[in-house]
Structures are given as structure tokens and as C-alpha cells.
Amino acid sequence: xxxxxxxxxxxxxxxxxxxxxxxxxxxxxxxxxxxxxxxxxxxxxxxxxxxxxxxxxxxxxxxxxxxxxxxxxxxxxxxxxxxxxxxxxxxxxxxxxxxxxxxxxxx
Amino acid sequence: xxxxxxxxxxxxxxxxxxxxxxxxxxxxxxxxxxxxxxxxxxxxxxxxxxxxxxxxxxxxxxxxxxxxxxxxxxxxxxxxxxxxxxxxxxxxxxxxxxxxxxxxxxxxxxxxxxxxxxxx
Numbered sequence: 001x002x003x004x005x006x007x008x009x010x011x012x013x014x015x016x017x018x019x020x021x022x023x024x025x026x027x028x029x030x031x032x033x034x035x036x037x038x039x040x041x042x043x044x045x046x047x048x049x050x051x052x053x054x055x056x057x058x059x060x061x062x063x064x065x066x067x068x069x070x071x072x073x074x075x076x077x078x079x080x081x082x083x084x085x086x087x088x089x090x091x092x093x094x095x096x097x098x099x100x101x102x103x104x105x106x107x
Numbered sequence: 108x109x110x111x112x113x114x115x116x117x118x119x120x121x122x123x124x125x126x127x128x129x130x131x132x133x134x135x136x137x138x139x140x141x142x143x144x145x146x147x148x149x150x151x152x153x154x155x156x157x158x159x160x161x162x163x164x165x166x167x168x169x170x171x172x173x174x175x176x177x178x179x180x181x182x183x184x185x186x187x188x189x190x191x192x193x194x195x196x197x198x199x200x201x202x203x204x205x206x207x208x209x210x211x212x213x214x215x216x217x218x219x220x221x222x223x224x225x226x227x
Binding site for chain 2: 001031032034036038043044045046049050053055087089091094095096097098099100101
């Protein structure tokens with residue numbers, strides 16, 4: 001199975017901050033990497049697919065980059081509604097594993 | 108609009124089975140597959156498997172092989188996930204999610220989740 005490792009596991013940031021979350025795959029997954037946002041008690045929401053493609057309706061402050069084994073999710077200017085947990089997921093091969101999550105909290 | 112509506116919460120005893128349903132609307136069901144993802148309390152997301160709505164082909168997580176069965180009914184645009192021989196560590200919120208039949212593969216719409224509690 002492909003292991004996905006996110007860092008950090010949690011972070012504290014202020015509104016307006018630039019936030020970067022990284023995700024590393026245990027083997028090359030090309031660009032088969034997705035990012036999801038989850039708020040408490042809610043289903044995950046797709047933000048980025050294929051490493052860098054912004055899902056329709058997602059604000060432009062979210063961006064993704066990377067290929068191979070190393071990937072990044074960036075929020076250019078953190079907004080109050082962005083405080084949530086973020087997960088990466090590889091869709092290169094089954095099982096389509098998720099990272100352990102990164103919780104973004106208010107500083 | 109695309110919607111995935113799941114069946115309601117369940118409480119089961121260890122050793123029992125549970126079936127969770129996911130009714131799709133707002134898109135051509137056969138053009139997409141359905142993936143199932145679960146989340147134990149306070150934990151991360153776990154991919155359980157996937158079923159093609161057009162062929163019925165399935166791929167299951169190895170750890171669930173032999174205990175899980177995923178099916179679809181194209182006449183009602185419904186996907187079902189049955190988990191057998193339930194254990195306490197199967198307690199989780201179970202989600203269905205839509206996945207396009209062609210890559211790149213991602214889950215763009217999700218059901219609201221179904222809480223399954225396994226307790227004696």
C-alpha cells in the first residue's frame with residue numbers, strides 16, 4: 001500500500017496568514033493527488049484534484065502543487081471559514097489512501 | 108444538482124451485519140462509480156473500496172476483504188455497502204462518494220455520512 005504522510009499534523013495561524021501543508025507519498029504517484037477539507041460533523045469537500053487543479057467553486061486562495069512523491073497545499077490568505085482539517089489522498093492505485101490529516105486552528 | 112443521500116444511523120451488536128445505502132440523483136449514475144470511506148470517532152479517513160456503477164466491478168481494501176460487499180442498482184441509482192461480522196472498531200461514520208469512471212480519480216460529491224455504532 002502507498003503511505004501518505006502529511007506535515008504538520010496541526011498548526012495555528014491567524015486570519016490573513018499564508019499556510020502551507022505538505023504531503024509525501026511512499027512511492028511515486030505522478031500527479032494522482034487530491035486535497036480535501038473537512039469541518040466537524042461534515043463530509044469532506046474536494047478542494048484540489050490531480051495535484052494542482054482547482055475544483056469548481058473553490059476559492060482561488062487555495063492552490064496545489066507537486067508531482068511524484070512531494071505535494072503542497074497552500075492557502076494564500078487564511079480566512080475564518082478555512083479553519084478545518086485538511087487531508088491529502090492518492091488515487092494512483094488502490095487502496096486510495098489518505099494522509100492522517102492536518103488540523104488548522106485559530107491562533 | 109448532484110446529491111448523494113445516505114440511510115440513517117444504525118446500532119449493531121458485535122458479530123452482526125449492517126447495510127448502508129446511498130441514493131444518487133442529479134447525474135447519470137452509470138457514468139460514475141461509488142467509493143466508500145469511513146471515519147472512526149476522532150480519527151482520519153479510511154478508504155474502504157469502490158464499485159463501478161456501469162460494470163459492477165469492485166475493488167475492496169484488503170483489510171476488509173471477506174467482510175464487505177458493495178453493490179449498485181442502476182434502476183434506482185442506489186449503491187449499498189454491507190459490512191459483516193461487525194467489531195467494535197467498525198464503529199465509524201460511513202460515507203459514500205462519487206468517482207468518475209475515468210482518471211484522474213477524485214471524489215467530488217459525498218453523502219452526508221451514516222453513523223454505525225457497534226456495541227454490546
